[in-house]
Amino acid sequence: xxxxxxxxxxxxxxxxxxxxYIDKTKLIYRLITSGKVYFLSRPRRFGKSLLLSTLEAIFxxxxxxxxxxxxxxxFYPHSERPKPNHGKVFDTEKAFHVLATELFLADQESFVG
Numbered sequence: 001x002x003x004x005x006x007x008x009x010x011x012x013x014x015x016x017x018x019x020x021y022i023d024k025t026k027l028i029y030r031l032i033t034s035g036k037v038y039f040l041s042r043p044r045r046f047g048k049s050l051l052l053s054t055l056e057a058i059f060x061x062x063x064x065x066x067x068x069x070x071x072x073x074x075f076y077p078h079s080e081r082p083k084p085n086h087g088k089v090f091d092t093e094k095a096f097h098v099l100a101t102e103l104f105l106a107d108q109e110s111f112v113g
Contacts, residue, residue, distance in 0.1 A: 009049040011057050015065045025071035028054060 005019035014021050028051070031038065040048050057065055066072040 009053065011050060011053040012062070012065055014050075021069075023069045025054070025058075025066065025069045028058070029071055029074070032058070 002018060002020040005014050005021070008014055008017075008019060011021075013019075032055070040051070042048055058071070063072065
């Protein structure tokens with residue numbers, strides 16, 4: 001039986017340490033390719049950081065970590081990976097850090113006041 005990932009917030013650690021992971025990569029793929037803007041408003045401890053970590057692994061092309069998951073067979077080569085905004089020029093590294101910062105600040109605001 002696999003261990004539960006209590007307090008583990010990074011996709012790579014969950015996979016490397018063989019924790020239980022519920023495959024939501026099909027939904028994540030739809031999120032990436034739909035071309036819409038999303039506001040992630042969820043309660044604390046509800047998986048926002050894990051979602052961002054999973055998105056980071058997808059955009060960085062870490063295919064080997066997705067073996068056995070839905071997205072693995074449809075994984076794109078580095079030059080063809082899914083990009084938000086239908087392939088327009090997009091700095092995924094910058095976008096990831098901006099989004100992570102925004103989520104962190106929102107979480108801090110909800111904690112403080």
